[in-house]
Amino acid sequence: MKNMGFRWYGDGNDSIKLSDIRQIPGTTQVVGALFDIPVGEVWPKERIAALKKEVEDAGLKLEVIESVNIHDDIKIGLPSRDKYIENYKETIKNLAAYGIKVICYNFMPIFDWVRTDLHYPLPDGSTDMAFQHKYVEGSPEDIIKSVEKNSNGYVLPGWEPERLAEVKRLFEAYKDVDEQKLRENLKYFLDAIIPTCEKYDVRMAMHPDDPPMPLFGLPRIYKNREDMLKIEQMHESKYNGFTICTGSLGENPNNDVPAIIREFVKKDRAPFIHARNIKFMGNGDFHESAHLSSEGSLDMYEIMKALYDTGFDGYIRPDHGRDIWGEEGRPGYGLYDRALGITYLNGLWEAITKENK
Numbered sequence: 001m002k003n004m005g006f007r008w009y010g011d012g013n014d015s016i017k018l019s020d021i022r023q024i025p026g027t028t029q030v031v032g033a034l035f036d037i038p039v040g041e042v043w044p045k046e047r048i049a050a051l052k053k054e055v056e057d058a059g060l061k062l063e064v065i066e067s068v069n070i071h072d073d074i075k076i077g078l079p080s081r082d083k084y085i086e087n088y089k090e091t092i093k094n095l096a097a098y099g100i101k102v103i104c105y106n107f108m109p110i111f112d113w114v115r116t117d118l119h120y121p122l123p124d125g126s127t128d129m130a131f132q133h134k135y136v137e138g139s140p141e142d143i144i145k146s147v148e149k150n151s152n153g154y155v156l157p158g159w160e161p162e163r164l165a166e167v168k169r170l171f172e173a174y175k176d177v178d179e180q181k182l183r184e185n186l187k188y189f190l191d192a193i194i195p196t197c198e199k200y201d202v203r204m205a206m207h208p209d210d211p212p213m214p215l216f217g218l219p220r221i222y223k224n225r226e227d228m229l230k231i232e233q234m235h236e237s238k239y240n241g242f243t244i245c246t247g248s249l250g251e252n253p254n255n256d257v258p259a260i261i262r263e264f265v266k267k268d269r270a271p272f273i274h275a276r277n278i279k280f281m282g283n284g285d286f287h288e289s290a291h292l293s294s295e296g297s298l299d300m301y302e303i304m305k306a307l308y309d310t311g312f313d314g315y316i317r318p319d320h321g322r323d324i325w326g327e328e329g330r331p332g333y334g335l336y337d338r339a340l341g342i343t344y345l346n347g348l349w350e351a352i353t354k355e356n357k
């Protein structure tokens with residue numbers, strides 16, 4: 001695939017080197033971010049320029065940013081949101097100056113994606129991340145403790161220490177924010193930033209809520225097709241788009257992921273795809289799995305076929321992978337299994353392309 005990417009956390013922050021990524025066959029893009037800029041602040045041009053140069057010097061491209069996170073004041077709808085929205089517009093402008101085409105973001109209150117086990121053992125001796133409902137019946141603090149204990153000393157995106165320290169205060173601040181209020185706040189944000197995106201040709205790509213269900217009583221507004229229709233209508237523009245994360249959406253068995261791809265790629269609302277597989281364990285519990293269809297519950301061939309049939313020419317990356325071959329890096333973001341994932345996805349793509357010539 002033309003724009004196959006690999007998420008990278010930056011020098012000193014990632015045990016994987018750009019030169020390693022360069023050697024994964026068929027990989028042209030790095031999906032990066034400036035992870036140390038506090039949420040809500042403007043991303044300085046010099047820092048973007050340096051990252052861009054570093055990636056290009058390694059023979060790769062940087063056209064997708066994941067993520068420029070949204071300040072909680074925007075999601076809560078506090079008066080201070082206007083200041084953070086202005087900063088966000090400035091960041092869009094600065095990123096555009098260095099050829100960034102897509103910004104992935106999410107609109108989940110307080111937590112980013114949630115897993116209850118970061119090293120769930122699989123029968124082949126590898127480990128992967130899992131979600132079991134029995135562990136989220138308790139308090140959010142229990143999950144935080146378990147994430148901190150299990151992340152091999154790495155900071156996981158969305159689980160930054162300064163963010164976790166604030167969790168209690170944030171729960172209080174979100175107490176009047178239900179789904180409807182959160183949607184209003186998303187619309188307010190989109191109405192403010194999409195004209196800037198149009199002007200500078202940067203497409204927003206909202207990531208689904210993960211898992212796609214309300215958690216700890218917090219509202220979730222991108223769980224399924226119906227939610228996507230509502231978000232799409234909030235601001236009619238192709239710059240108001242989605243990241244279709246096959247794993248996140250696929251965690252609800254009622255979501256028909258290939259059908260969602262067909263519908264939203266056709267409408268040119270899905271500039272970015274996260275490809276990964278998950279396996280159901282009963283009771284709505286799941287663990288992540290290797291990318292192969294035979295290893296999980298999602299049909300990755302049907303997913304790639306849906307992309308092919310709709311003429312997808314956007315950006316794609318393998319999402320999480322297992323820890324294999326003794327690799328003990330940031331959970332979900334090792335080199336080996338994500339590289340295997342890329343090779344498999346590219347293999348499916350070649351077969352589908354040739355079959356349809």
Ligand code: DNO
Nearest residue numbers: 067105106112113207245248
């Ligand atoms: C989960 C991952 C997420 C994602 C962020 C985007 O499926 O892809 O960590 O990167 O939610 O903001």
Ligand code: MN
Nearest residue numbers: 245248274319
């Ligand atoms: Mn994802």
